[in-house]
Amino acid sequence: MPEKLRERIEELKRLARAAEDKPAALGxxxxxxxxxxxxxxxxxxxALQHISELDPEEMARTGVRVDARERAGSFVQIDDTVVHASALEEGIEVMGTREALETYEWLWDYYWKAVPVDMDKYTAAVELHPFDGYFIHALPGARIIYPLQACMYLRSPRYIQRLHNLIVVEEGAELHIITGCASEHEIESALHAGVSEFYVKRNAKLTFTMVHNWHPNMYVRPRSGILVEEGATFINNYICMEPVLYLQTYPTARLRGEGAVxxxxxxMVASPGSVMDVGSRVILEAPGTRAEVISRAVTRAGEIIARGQIAGKAPGIKAHLECHGLILDKGGRIYAIPELDGGDPDVDMSHEAxxxxxxxxxxxxxxxxxxxEEEATSAIVRGFLNVRIEGLPPQLEREIQRLMEESESKAL
Amino acid sequence: MLEIKGLKVEVEGREILHGVDLSIDCGQTHVLFGMNGSGKTTLLMAIMGFPRYRVTAGSIRFKGQDLAGLSVDERARLGIGMMFQRPPTVRGIKLMQMARLIPAREERDINVLAGELNLADFLERDINHGFSGGEIKRSELLQLLVQDPNLVLLDEPESGVDMENMQVIGEYIRSLLQKDRRRTRDHCGLIITHTGYILDHVEADVGHVMCDGRLVCSGNPREMLEDIRENGFEECSRCVR
Structure with missing residues (x-):
């Protein structure tokens, strides 16, 4: 290992140790x-069929097809162990993060570059203890038609599942990822701390669809950072309709190159007793960048804090934020906090809540x-949750629709 | 088919209908004339059973059954259908989806029906979102044709509709009311009309004038319309037959 890299790793460990007890800014x-x-x-x-620890139905609900039909590849992790990683299409690489960091020295240039290692105790915990996660790499110009599927499964009680995912979509490539995080039924209290760093290079496109299926005893603290270069597009779809004890996440995308989107x-649907503090932040750093943040929150006596922030720091920016919430039952709470931060006279930013x-x-x-009345209410709530997601290939749109419907029918 | 006796209806504590009697036989079409605010829509809403329209006296019987205590959906499933004058926009529910949700007595090919009603491009749009007057009426008709009710309540089917749309709308209202069938007709209708244009497209059997929450006059709908066109509703309220 080169001296410089050794020094960097030591520095990361030092920063992480200093943040080991640092509470998160929110939650x-x-x-x-x-x-x-x-x-x-x-x-x-x-073969995915041989993963007997996971119920195929449970996997399907997180978007993972056991037969891997119409999938570009698969990744499955149970607790801390990578149990399967495969790429079925040309131009794509899938492997565990640890293996990837051992294989590619260049990957260290992406390690903790989109999320600060000392953000809080959860990022620190991921760095300071053995972890794994996925490394997904779309090679330059690769157009991956089918989505890649990934499943992070938490099976053991009373422990912290630590993940560090690295996703690199090279110049001009197009990639769609469907990823599901789920935990064993009736699991005793456990914590999921997942770091995801996304790099969407020049003129590349990444669609990332995440389905969370937790259980009422789970603490969930995902930490995501996304860097989007010139002319590139990042689309994030997040579906969370199952009960969870306390979820707090606030992914941040930085649009660093002209025309990035x-x-x-x-x-989200919050069941009684669930707390979901979910935000999305986009920092528009380059001219002509665009952002749209849309959230639909439904509560049935649970609590949802729907945050959204867009910060425009360059001319020619267009961004919109939309938070809509439905309170179905007494005892439910939705706290919408939309924030706009304009830092240039030539920005066009708006929000509605x-x-x-x-x-x-x-x-x-x-x-x-x-x-x-029940059928009517359910149809309206489903309609409310159905955000039309622009820019998806029809096959993926159908798949996301199916995932939404499955989640909805269970939650409502 | 429909038998209303001494019906009094309150909206937000204010009595709007002060004792309405109305009987519609199987196969008949009745039209309801009257000034704005006379209580025409209230009557339709009360028949459909919307909770805001509280029946304080009298009864509504349909197919021999007292409707008191039946919810809106129970009445719909019993065979009452309504074309809303200003239906709400329902975001996230597409017209196609809606048409499929409606409990239908007979399966209809929604695509074919939508094609005939010039609604093919609207099937994948949120119901009533950005629809023009004519489009709303055609979408309402599409839903009613799927539902196929025995009693069709139409609240101003001609409002906001241009001449071209009126032809199509008239044709499908006739189809809803089974106007091409005489002996086997088991549908009937109650149509609110302000202008009477609908009578150029749909033959009606009986006309009524509603004034201040009462049916003050009944008779031949064409003659009544001519009378109203000539003398206005002012005369109706003065006329005691």
């Missing part, structure tokens, strides 16, 4: 000492066609 502080258990190891499986779509109950007039309209 309830969690005492990490509570989660001391060590998960067992798991064998590597060549970022879109965030979040669809609305929180309320379901419109009785719409329910009655559907009832007049013969739908029961």
């Amino acid at each position: 309830m502080d969690i005492d990490l000492a509570r989660f001391g258990e060590q998960p067992p190891g798991y064998d590597y499986r060549e 970022a879109r965030f779509n979040s669809m 609305a929180v309320g109950k379901i419109a009785q007039e719409e329910v009655e309209y559907l009832m007049a066609r013969g739908l029961s």
Whole structure:
């Protein structure tokens, strides 16, 4: 290992150690000492069908098809162990992050560059303990038609699942990723701390669709950073409709090159007792960049804090933020916090936020066609959650639609 | 088919209908004339059973059954359907999806129906979102044709509709009311009209004038319309037959 790299790794460890007790800027502080258990190891499986620890149905709900049909590749991690990684199309690489860092020295240039290692105790915990995660690499100019599927599964109780994902989409490449995070049914309290760093190079395009299927005892602290270069597009779709104890995440995209685009779509349903503090932040640093942040929050006596921030720092910027919330049951709370930060006279930024109950007039309209009140309400809530996601290939659009419908039918 | 007796209806604590009697036989089409605010829409809403329209006295019977206590959807499933004058926009629900959600008595090919109603391009749009007056009416008709109700309540089917659309709308209202069938007709209709243009397209059997929450006059709908065109509703309220 070259001296310079050794020094950098030491520096990262030093920074992480200094942040080991640093509470996150947002969300309830969690005492990490509570989660001391060590998960067992798991064998590597060549075929997805052989991963007996996961129920195929559970996998399907997170977007992972066991037959890998119409998929560009697959990645499955259980607890801390990579149990499967495969690429089925040319121009794409998939492997565990640790293996990737050993294989490619250049990858260290992307390591902790989009998320600060000392952001908080969760990022520090990922750096200071053995971890894994996925490295997904789309080679320059590669147009990957089918989505790549990844599943992060938490099986063991009372421990911290630490992940560090690195996604690099090279110049002119196009890649779609569907990733699901799920935990074992009835799992005792556990914590998921996942760092994801995305690099979308010049004129590249990345669509990242994430489905979270947690359980009511789970603490979840994802930490994501995205760097988008000139002419590149990043689309993030986030679906979380299952109960969770406390989720807090605030991914940040920086649009660093002229004409870069970022879109965030979040669809959330909070069950009674769940707290979801979910935001999306886009920093538009280059001229002519565009951003759209859309969130749809539905609560059934749970709490959702829907944050959104767009910061425009260069001329010719256009950005829009939209937070809509529906409170279905008493005891539910939606706290929408849209923020605009304009730093140039030539920016065009707007936001709209609305929180309320379901419109009785719409329910009655559907009832007049013969739908029961329950059917009408459910159809309206589903419609509310169905954000039209622009710029997806039809196959992926259908797949996301299917995932949404599955999540909705379970949550509502 | 429909039998209304002594119906009084309150909206937000204010009585709007002060005792309405109306009987529509199987196969008949009735039209309801009257000034704005006379209570025409309230009558339709009360028949459909919207909770805001509270029945304080009298009864509505449909197919021999008292509708009191039945919810809007129960009435719809019993065979009552309504064309709304100003239906709400429902974001996120596409017209196609809506048409498929409606409990249909007979399966209809929605694509074919939409083609005939010039709505093919609207099937994948959110219901009523950015629809013009004519488009709203055609979308309402599409939904009603799928539902196929025995009692069709039409609230100003001609409002906001241009001549060209009126032809199509008239044709499909006739189809809803089974105007091409005489002996086997088991549908009936109650149409609110302000202008009466709908009578150029759909034959009606009986006309009524509503004034201040009461049906003050009934008779031949064409003659009544001519009378109203000549003398206005002012005369109706003075006329005691």
